[in-house]
Amino acid sequence: MxxxxxxxxxxxxxxxxxxxxxxxxxxxxxxxxxxxxxxxxxxxxxxxxxxxxxxxxxxxxxxxxxxxxxxxxxxxxxxxxxxxxxxxxxxxxxxxxxxxHAVHEQRRIAVAVPTSEIEQEPAEIIVTASKRDTPLPRYAGMVDAVGDNGFTAAEAAGGTASLIFRVASLSSTHAGAGRNKLFIRAIADSGVAGPTQATTGQYLGDMRLNYAAPDPDLKLYDMQGIEVLEGPQGTLYGAGSLGGIVRMIPNAPNLGRAGGQISAGLGATQHGDPSGDLAATINLPIISEKIALRVVGYGVQDGGYIDDVLRHRNDVNRTRTYGGRAALRFAPDENWTIDLTGVYQRIKGDDAQYAAKLIGDLKRASAVAQPYSSDYALANLRIERQWDDLRFVSSTGFVRNILSESYDATPPGGPAALFRQRNKIDIFSTENRIVRDLDNGLGWILGASYLESTSDIRRSLTSYGTPPIETQVIPGVPMYGRGLPASSTGVHNRIREATLFGEASFEPVTGLIATIGGRLTNSRLSGEALDPIAFLSVAAIARAEAQANRNETIFLPSLSLLTDALPGMTLYARFQQGFRPGGLAVDDQHIQRFRNDRASTLELGFRKGVPGVDPVALTGNVAYTRWRDIQADVTDRIGIPTTANIGDGRIYTVEGRVAVRPVPRLTLDGSIIFNDSRLSRPTQFVRMLSYEGQMLALPNVANWGGRIGFDYRAPVGGDMRFHLSGSARYVGKSRLGVGPILGREQGDYVDTALSASLSRGAVQWSLSLSNLLDSSGNRFSLGTPFDLRGDYVTPLRPRTVRLGLDFAF
Incomplete structure (x- = not known):
């Protein structure tokens, strides 16, 4: 056959x-x-x-x-x-x-529930993040897909937090929007954002969003869907995909019909300030069936709820976000598609998000405000040419992300002091691939890519006392007082990657699909110190920079076997690798390089039925990961963020999911994940911080996690639609970092949400509630890194209600 x-x-x-x-x-x-x-x-x-x-x-x-x-x-x-x-x-x-490939892109912008939604049969689920449009039953791996414009306006305003709430295997630090690190499964290095590359790759379509930077937290307005692929994705996505990838798929311009949508919401948070969000989308065909423009703009304010008792200020942690996205599509004929996309977003946080448990669940005492901001800009050109079952795709773009952070560095009994860090990241990337999509998940892909990423981290220390100031916070860095900043040593890292990759799926016997692939990457690395303090010797700096300037070539193989010989059942085995290149790091007394790390994962899984299509769908997976020379952003003895290789680790992961449709209008779903992660061979300096011979848990990895939810849709009267959904997510215990100082527990909380909407024609009213139990929890145990022994917690946003209105035209 x-x-x-x-x-x-x-x-x-x-x-x-x-x-x-x-x-x-x-x-x-x-x-x-x-x-x-x-x-x-x-x-x-x-x-x-x-x-x-x-x-x-x-x-x-x-x-x-x-x-x-x-x-x-x-x-x-x-x-x-x-x-x-x-x-x-x-x-x-x-x-x-x-x-x-763009069937959803051609839909008119709609309110949350189209008129015919209840009667329509669900469409087949296609894993487009596989880059070969693989049907879900023939994808060898774990994938979470949120499709068909599945985010409400309230969820879109929440950004990445809304996605994390839906996907049990996805987790994050909680330092604040625009400065968090995302983790998939248990591939988590640390809670501090430094110069290391992310463990999770993030993409907008085919364009990479981040590299040596945290999650930009783009708002999820006008998204066709999001796919989360678990486990290393080194063959197709290269460096920085050790844990997996998150791919956001925006709605493309509609070439045939003008339309738009306006969404607005007002929120009230118990114990905090009010919130609000406003967004608008418009689609304009310029030349019918040839050229169209789609523009999205939004503004979101999240009211504060943390009180600072030392400065006598309430609700200090307010965050404002505004931004937009514009896409121009040109389709000269049915075979060519050219998309030009631009994105800009700015996040401004008035203060840090943490509290001090001994003072109160929502209170702390800081000598100074700790504001932060994230400015993010992206430009991308994507060209696609189709020949029957053969496709050529070229994607080229540029990203600039400027993240500015500040930390309270006030010494005990000393004057107020603020440590500032500014990380400017530039990314240029281009990928060109040719793909052959054969029937039922078969086919091949061959491609080449080039990426250049630069990161400039500059640091300063500002004291607000009056001279003379004898206290030293950072050795070698003066404290001038009177609000005058003094430079601290920063670091510049540049990485250039040239890559060839390929993957092919074939069917040696009926019902058995084998997929083999590989990625060959040459990385050229360079690093140098910025504004080095006199305390660091010139010889030490020169030696570290010489070690950081190097050339590395690495090959990442992949292999999977999948069978659907059993009726309605898919069984698969998969081996995949991922890596991150090294770089240069500094702390209070040293400048040194860190090596690349590599994760290898072997997993076995099954899939029965398709969620949303079959009455019952089951998915299960068991994975073993070996992680060598783990890179981690850590802090030195006085709290300055730095990077080091902390040793080798191993991770066991077990996952299970179920989706049930007892009746066409109701869907029930549940998922659970268990992680057992250990630093099995810690490096010398890690052993000095802990008990000799002890196996340490990897940081920021919850041992248990799970989610349950329901979704109900039904007509009301002749022309109205009612939608009710609810969910609860449990996040188990984890530790902030490695060793006794950073080893504080976090997690072990339940977050809940409930939403309802009523649609009539082009208008929809909605009411949503989050954190129904008004629990405080502890999402993240890091406050200021200059006080690592404090009892800091990052609480859940208190109970919040939002009233929303959406209007489509």
Missing amino acids: ARHADVLFVTALAIVAASPVRAAERQNISIAPGRLGEAAIALGRQTGASIGMSDQSLAGIATPAVHGRLSVEGALKRLLRGSGAAIRRIDGNTYRIVRA
């Missing part, structure tokens, strides 16, 4: 006896509900048209009944509506059904 062969005309034999007619003529057509393959054959028999498809996996898509006097093209449009497929006319009586 040549399941992998191109199936150009699947109905040719079925219609040889039919008399051909003009395709545009209307005919009496009657097709029962079923699957696309049978529907295409029936339509061909009834009309004499030749109807084929190049991807046989499309044959299993559910189709509605079609009755009436219709043309062939009209009947096909009804069959394919919302299916994830499109028609391509070959000649007057011949049609080809193809996978519509």
Whole structure:
């Protein structure tokens, strides 16, 4: 059975006896509900048209009944509506059904529940982050997908926090929006944001969002969907994907229809200030079916709820975010698509997000305010060319992210002091790949990419006392007093990566798919000290910089086996690797390089049914990860962020998920994850901080996590729709860092949410509640790194209610 062969005309034999007619003529057509393959054959028999498809996996898509006097093209449009497929006319009586890579992109902007949503059959789930548009039943790995514009306006305003609440395997530090580190499964290095590369790759479409920087926390307005791929993704995504990747898929400009949406919300937080959000989206075809522009703009204010008793100020931790996204699409013909995208977002936090437990759940005592800000800008050009089942994709772009942070560095009994750190990151990247999508997840990809990332971290210490000041916070850094800053040693890192990669899936025997791949990367690394203090010797700086300037070549293999020989069941085994290049780091007394690290994961899993499609869908996975020369952003003895290799580690992960549709209008889902992570071979300086021979838990990895939720949709009256959803997520215990100083516990809390909406036509009213139990919890145990022994906690946002209004036009 040549399941992998191109199936150009699947109905040719079925219609040889039919008399051909003009395709545009209307005919009496009657097709029962079923699957696309049978529907295409029936339509061909009834009309004499030749109807084929190049991807046989499309044959299993559910189709509605079609009755009436219709043309062939009209009947096909009804069959394919919302299916994830499109028609391509070959000649007057011949049609080809193809996978519509942008089928969701062409939808009109809609309110949360389209009129026909209850009646529509769910479409097939396609894992586009595989870069080969793999059907979910034939993807060898764990994936979480939120699709079909699945984020409400309230969730979109929450940004990454909303995604974390939905995905049990995704976690984060909680230092504040725009400065958090994301982790997938248990691949977490530390809670401090320094010069190391992220363990989780983040993408907007095909454009990389971050490198040696935290999560930019882009708001999720006008998103078609988000995919989270778990485990190393080194073959397709390269460096910085040790834990997995998060890929956001924005709605593309609609070439055929103008439209838009306005969303507004007001929120009230118990024990805190009010919040609000406002967003607008507009889609404008400039030349019908050729050029269109889509623009999104938003502003979000999250009211504060932390009181500073020393400075006598309430609700100090207010955060404001504003930004937007613009996309211009040019489609000169059906085979070419050119997209130009620009993004800008600014986050400004008035103060830090932590509290001191001994003072109160929502209180602390700081000598100075600790504001922070994140300025993020992106430009991307994407070009796609289609030849039947062959695609060429080129994506080139530039990112600039400026993150400014400040920490209370006031010494005991000394004058108020503030430590500032500014990290400017520039990323240029380009990737060019050619892809062949064969039927049912088979095919291959071959590509090349180049990336250049620079990071400039500059630091200063400001004292607000009056001279003479004898106290020293950082050795070698003076304290001038009177608010005058003194420079502290910073660091510059540059990485240039040139890469060749490829992956192919084939079916050696019926029902068994083998996928092999590899990525060859050459990295050129360089680093230097910025504004070095006199305390550091010139010889030590020169030696460290010489060690940091080097050339590395690394090969990452991958292999997976998948079988769907058992009816309705998928079994798979997968081996994959990921790595991060090294760099240069500084602390209070040293400047030194850190080496690259590599994670290797072997996992076994199964999948039964497709969530949202089948009445019951089950997924399970067991994974073992070996992580060598772990890079971690840590703090030195006095609190300055730095980077070091902390040793080798191993991680066991067990996951399970279930989604149940007892009736078409109700969906129940649940997920659970268990992590056992250990630093099995700590380096010498880590052993000095802990008990000799002890296996230490890796930081920021909850041992247990889980989520349960429900989603109910139903008509109310003749023209209204009601939507009710709720969920609860448990985050288990973890530790802030390695060793007794940073080893404080965090986590062990439950977060809850409930939302309801009522839609009528183009208008939707919504009411949402978060943290229903008004629990404080402890999401993150780091306050100021200059006081590592304090009892600091980062509480959950207290109980919050939001009233929202959405209007589509």
